[in-house]
Amino acid sequence: xxxxxxxxxxxxxxxxxxxxxxRVAPHLExxxxxxxxxxxxxxxxxxxxxxxxxxxVSMLYIIESGLSAEIAGVGNEGMLGIALFMGGDTTPSSAxxxxxxxxxxxxxxxxxxxxxxxxxxxxxxxxxxxALVTQMCQTAVCNRHHAIExxxxxxxxxxxxxxxxxxxxxxxxxxxxxLGVRREGITEAAGNLQRxxxxxxxxxxISVLKRSGLEAHACECYAVVRKELSRLLxxxxxxxxxxxxxxxxxxxx
Amino acid sequence: xxxxxxxxxxxxxxxxxxxxxxRVAPHLExxxxxxxxxxxxxxxxxxxxxxxxxxxVSMLYIIESGLSAEIAGVGNEGMLGIALFMGGDTTPSSAxxxxxxxxxxxxxxxxxxxxxxxxxxxxxxxxxxxALVTQMCQTAVCNRHHAIExxxxxxxxxxxxxxxxxxxxxxxxxxxxxLGVRREGITEAAGNLQRxxxxxxxxxxISVLKRSGLEAHACECYAVVRKELSRLLxxxxxxxxxxxxxxxxxxxx
DNA sequence: GGCACTATGTGTGTTTGCGCACAGACGCAA
DNA sequence: TTGCGTCTGTGCGCAAACACACATAGTGCC
Numbered sequence: 182x183x184x185x186x187x188x189x190x191x192x193x194x195x196x197x198x199x200x201x202x203x204r205v206a207p208h209l210e211x212x213x214x215x216x217x218x219x220x221x222x223x224x225x226x227x228x229x230x231x232x233x234x235x236x237x238v239s240m241l242y243i244i245e246s247g248l249s250a251e252i253a254g255v256g257n258e259g260m261l262g263i264a265l266f267m268g269g270d271t272t273p274s275s276a277x278x279x280x281x282x283x284x285x286x287x288x289x290x291x292x293x294x295x296x297x298x299x300x301x302x303x304x305x306x307x308x309x310x311x312a313l314v315t316q317m318c319q320t321a322v323c324n325r326h327h328a329i330e331x332x333x334x335x336x337x338x339x340x341x342x343x344x345x346x347x348x349x350x351x352x353x354x355x356x357x358x359x360l361g362v363r364r365e366g367i368t369e370a371a372g373n374l375q376r377x378x379x380x381x382x383x384x385x386x387i388s389v390l391k392r393s394g395l396e397a398h399a400c401e402c403y404a405v406v407r408k409e410l411s412r413l414l415x416x417x418x419x420x421x422x423x424x425x426x427x428x429x430x431x432x433x434x
Numbered sequence: 435x436x437x438x439x440x441x442x443x444x445x446x447x448x449x450x451x452x453x454x455x456x457r458v459a460p461h462l463e464x465x466x467x468x469x470x471x472x473x474x475x476x477x478x479x480x481x482x483x484x485x486x487x488x489x490x491v492s493m494l495y496i497i498e499s500g501l502s503a504e505i506a507g508v509g510n511e512g513m514l515g516i517a518l519f520m521g522g523d524t525t526p527s528s529a530x531x532x533x534x535x536x537x538x539x540x541x542x543x544x545x546x547x548x549x550x551x552x553x554x555x556x557x558x559x560x561x562x563x564x565a566l567v568t569q570m571c572q573t574a575v576c577n578r579h580h581a582i583e584x585x586x587x588x589x590x591x592x593x594x595x596x597x598x599x600x601x602x603x604x605x606x607x608x609x610x611x612x613l614g615v616r617r618e619g620i621t622e623a624a625g626n627l628q629r630x631x632x633x634x635x636x637x638x639x640i641s642v643l644k645r646s647g648l649e650a651h652a653c654e655c656y657a658v659v660r661k662e663l664s665r666l667l668x669x670x671x672x673x674x675x676x677x678x679x680x681x682x683x684x685x686x687x
Numbered sequence: 688g689g690c691a692c693t694a695t696g697t698g699t700g701t702t703t704g705c706g707c708a709c710a711g712a713c714g715c716a717a
Numbered sequence: 718t719t720g721c722g723t724c725t726g727t728g729c730g731c732a733a734a735c736a737c738a739c740a741t742a743g744t745g746c747c
Contacts, residue, residue, distance in 0.1 A: 242575040245654050250578045252571045267564040268557055269666050273658055274571060299552050304521055311520040314567060318505045318527060321574035322495040325503045325614045329704075352724065361578045363705060368725060384713055384724055401498050405526055413522050581733075605694060616735060621695060637694055637743050 186211050188285050190234035192258045192414070193309060201302045205295060209285040214238070214278045220261060221276040229286045230262030236282030237343050239359055240274050250324065250361030253316045254279065256343025258410065263310050265289045266296040266303075279359065280340070280350065305414075312410040319402045327400040329362055330370040334399035336360060337380070337389060342407070347389045374398065439464050441538050443487035445511045445667070446562060454555045458548060462538040467491070467531045473514060474529040482539045483515030489535030490596050492612055493527050503577065503614030506569045507532065509596025511663065516563050518542045519549040519556075532612065533593070533603065558667075565663040572655045580653040582615055583623040587652035589613060590633070590642060595660070600642045627651065 188209050189195040194202070214220075214236040221227060223243065231238070237256040243249040252274065255261050264272040270289075295302050323332055336356065340349055353371060357364040371387075374380045379394040380387055389395060396403070441462050442448040447455070467473075467489040474480060476496065484491070490509045496502040505527065508514050517525040548555050576585055589609065593602055606624060610617040624640075627633045632647040633640055642648060649656070 242571055244575055244579055246579070248579050250575045252574050264564060266560070267567075268561040269564040272564075273568060273662060297552070299550070307519070308521040310563075311517060311522040311525075314520075314570065315526060317567065317570050317574060318495055321505050321570060321577055322497055322503045322614070324574055324577040326497055326499070326501050354724075361575070364725085365706090365727085366704065368727085369704095372726080382725095409522075409526060607694075617695085618697085618736090619734065621697085622734095625696080 186234065186283055188232070188234075190257055191232040191260075191285065193260055193305060194232050194285065196305060196414070198301050201295065201300060205287060205291060208291050209287055212284060212286045214282055214284050216278055216281040218278040219275060220278065221272070221274070223273050223275050224271055226271055227262050227265050227289055229289055230260055230265060230292050231276075231284045231286055232260045233257055233284040233343075234282065235345075236278055236284050237280035237340060238284075239277050239279040241277060241359070242274050248361060249275075249358055250320075251359040252320050253313055254339055254343070254359075255313075256280075256340075258343065258414075259309055259313065260306075262289065262292070263306075263313065266293055266306060267310070279355070280344070308413040312406075312413045315409040316406045319406050323400060323402045324361070327402065329360070329366045330373055331398065331400040332360055332362075333367060333370045334374065334379075334395050335403040337387070338392070338395055338399055338403050339406070341389055341392070347392070349387050349389075350385060351387055352385045439487065439536055441485070441487075443510055444485040444513075444538065446513055446558060447485050447538065449558060449667070451554050454548065454553060458540060458544060461544050462540055465537060465539045467535055467537050469531055469534040471531040472528060473531065474525070474527070476526050476528050477524055479524055480515050480518050481542055483513055483518060483542060483545050484529075484537045484539055485513050486510055486537040486596075487535065488598075489531055489537050490533035490593060491537075492530050492532040494530060494612070495527050501614060502611055503573075504612040505573050506566055507592055507596070507612075508566075509533075509593075511596065511667075512562055512566065513559075515542065515545070516559075516566065519546055519559060520563070532608070533597070561666045565659075565666045568662040569659045572659050576653060576655045577614070580655065582613070582619045583626055584651065584653040585613055585615075586620060586623045587627065587632075587648050588656040590640070591645070591648055591652055591656050592659070594642055594645070600645070602640050602642075603638060604640055605638045 188206065194209070197205070214233065220231060220238060233255060234257050237254060238261055239251045240253045240255065240261070241249050241251045261276050264270060296306060323335065333356065336359065337349070340351075341347065353367040354364050357367045360367070371380065371382065374395070375382065377394065377398075379391045379398065380389050382388065441459065447462070450458070467486065473484060473491060486508060487510050490507060491514055492504045493506045493508065493514070494502050494504045514529050517523060549559060576588065586609065589612065590602070593604075594600065606620040607617050610620045613620070624633070624635065627648070628635065630647065630651075632644045632651065633642050635641065
C-alpha cells in the first residue's frame, strides 16, 4: 500500500479528545494484519487491543464439532479486546483476520489505565461495546430466522462498509465459514445475486455492482446494526484536527 | 409467597460491598413481575434497572416478520438495563417476564451515578455484562448449529439454575417462542426427553427428573455460559453479612 | 357437571440446508 | 505451455425444521 498510515483511519481513535489521544498515541504500534492470522485464541490472555484501519477481523466462536460462526465483525469503526476493560481479561471467542490490512496495537495495560480514568475514552469504549452487542444479538436472530441469501447480502454490505472500494478479496469458502454454513450454500446464494446483477465475482474477488439492490435483498439486520452503531457513536466528541474531520466526513454518520 | 423478600436474593446486589449497598438500598423498590409483562420495549427509554430475585426475564429480539428469538435470560444472577450504564440509554431488544416472581427496581439515574463513581459496583456490572455477552454469543452459535432437542435441554437447565425447585411453570408455546422455533418442534423434542425419563410434564408444568441426563443431552453451550459466569463473578467482593453468605452458598460457584 | 378455553399430540407435505461426490475452471509457477 | 492446486459449479439423496390442519386432553369457571 502506498497510502500513508494514520491512527485517524480508525474511527474510535479519531474520535478521542486531544488530551486522551496524546497520551496513548506514542504507544500505538502500527502492525500488519495477515489474512487468517489469529489475534485471540479462545480463553487466551489478551495482551493487546487492536484498532483496525484497513483490515477486518472476525470474532468467531468455534464449537466442539469444529463448526464455527462469526458473531461480529470489526473494522475501522471499532476495536478488538473489549474483554480487557470489561474486566474479564479473556473471552471464549476467537479473533481471526478476515481481510488483510493494517491496524494499531496498544498494550492492554495502557488501555485499562486509560479506561479507568473514567473520561471520554471510557464513555466511547462503552458505547462502542453496546454497538457491538447489538451486532452480536442481531447475528443470533439472523442465524435463527433468515435465509442464507439474505445473510450473505447482509454480510457483504457490512464488509463493504469497512472497505474503501467496492471489491472484496474473499473466497466462498471463507464466507461460508464466517456465516457458519456450507460452501455450496454460498455458491448457490452468490450465484443468485450474480444472476440478479447485484454482484460479480471471479475466483476470490467479489465486486458489488448494485449496492442498493443488495440492501433490498438483505434482511433488516443490516440496517438495525448500522443504525445503532451510528446512534451510539454519533455524539462522541471529535477532535478538531483535519485528519479526524476528513476521516469521519467520509461516512454518512 | 410466604418467603420474606430480600435484595440479597439477587446475586449482584448481594455481592455489593457495604458502602455501596447502603447507598442504593433505600432506593431499591420491591416489585412483582407478572408473567408476560414487558419491562422494556425495543427503542424505548430505560427508566429503571431491574434485579430479579424470584423471577426470570427474557431478553429477546423481535424481527419484522413477527418472529422472535431469545438472546439471553436473566434471573437472580443478574440484572436488566445494561444499556443505561453502557451509555446507550436504550436497546433494540425487548425484555419480557418469562417466569413470574419478584425483583428489585432501581432508578436508572441512581444506577448511573453509582456506576460513574468507578468503584466496585462499576467493576461488578461490567463483569456481569461480559458474562451476558458470552451468553448472547453462545446463543448465536447455538442457533446456527445445534438441534432443537439440544437447545431445549440447554434452555431448561439455564432456567432451572434460576429457580429454587426442579419444576418450571411453562407452556411449550412459551418455550417455542423463546427459542424461536415452532411449538410442534418443542412438543416433539420434549416428548423425546420425557420418553428418555429426563423430564415429565403436564399442561404447563415441567419437572426435571434427571438433571445429569439433561446435561448430557444439552449442547456444550450450557456449560460454556455457566462456567464463564462463574469465572467472571467468582472473585467479586462479597459483603460479610449472613444473608449474602447464605445466598451465595447455595450455588456451586 | 358441563362448557369453553387452551395446551398438547400427531399427521402430511414442503422447504431449506446438509453431506458427499465429482467435474470443470481459473491462476500461478515451473 | 504444461501442470498442479485451489476455487467454483452442480447433482444427487437425506434430515431437520417448517406450515398447516386437526384430534385429543387437561383446567378452570360458571
